[in-house]
Amino acid sequence: MNAALQLKDGLLYCQVSVSFQGQRLSLNAVIVDTGSERTLFAIDRLSQIGVTPELNDPLHRIRGVGGDEYVFLKTIDRIQIGTFVSESCEIEVGKMDYGFELDGIIGLDLLLEIGAVIDLVRMEMYAGNR
Amino acid sequence: MTWNEVRILHPNRWVLLEAINAHSENNRHIVEDMTVAGVYETSLEAWQRYHELHRLYPQRDLFPYHTSHSQIDIAERVWIGVRPAT
Numbered sequence: 001m002n003a004a005l006q007l008k009d010g011l012l013y014c015q016v017s018v019s020f021q022g023q024r025l026s027l028n029a030v031i032v033d034t035g036s037e038r039t040l041f042a043i044d045r046l047s048q049i050g051v052t053p054e055l056n057d058p059l060h061r062i063r064g065v066g067g068d069e070y071v072f073l074k075t076i077d078r079i080q081i082g083t084f085v086s087e088s089c090e091i092e093v094g095k096m097d098y099g100f101e102l103d104g105i106i107g108l109d110l111l112l113e114i115g116a117v118i119d120l121v122r123m124e125m126y127a128g129n130r
Numbered sequence: 131m132t133w134n135e136v137r138i139l140h141p142n143r144w145v146l147l148e149a150i151n152a153h154s155e156n157n158r159h160i161v162e163d164m165t166v167a168g169v170y171e172t173s174l175e176a177w178q179r180y181h182e183l184h185r186l187y188p189q190r191d192l193f194p195y196h197t198s199h200s201q202i203d204i205a206e207r208v209w210i211g212v213r214p215a216t
Binding site for chain 2: 068
């Protein structure tokens with residue numbers, strides 16, 4: 001099954017499920033962003049399944065137009081978009097305080113791994129043939 | 131102060147640091163001079179304080195780190211950001 005895409009306020013949203021240490025969380029306010037090098041999720045949501053900053057989590061700094069932001073890196077068990085599943089995903093986790101509700105950003109790293117085909121006519125995304 | 135000085139003053143603690151002198155080099159954020167804005171027992175306290183202060187003062191270069199690390203290692207990337215229709 002392909003993942004449904006939804007256009008809202010000019011951004012492309014999809015539904016994502018994330019798993020960490022046996023707990024699973026479904027996220028709706030996730031955007032697909034080929035302009036983001038990495039995949040990023042909101043700490044306030046992921047803390048619900050036990051994701052917290054730890055001693056040896058690498059620190060990343062994201063330099064943006066509206067200022068800079070620090071996030072930590074975490075490897076989670078899986079990310080599921082539609083029927084596509086990615087295991088042992090390295091993600092960034094941060095506050096994502098951008099002035100509107102956002103649970104996460106699917107960045108180019110994960111889209112490349114999936115081999116994502118983004119169909120903006122049918123408004124769906126699926127894994128392409130390699 | 132330097133990272134070594136921070137580590138001697140606050141061994142095995144989470145600290146909230148503010149970079150006084152820093153630059154970017156080969157996708158790394160190099161912090162040469164810093165002050166300590168807070169000292170914490172747990173990662174959650176340090177990160178919560180960081181998020182509070184970052185919201186109030188987005189232009190200040192504040193970040194949480196643990197003094198068990200011998201070096202400060204920060205990878206850096208550029209992102210234009212999200213701009214929804216308003």
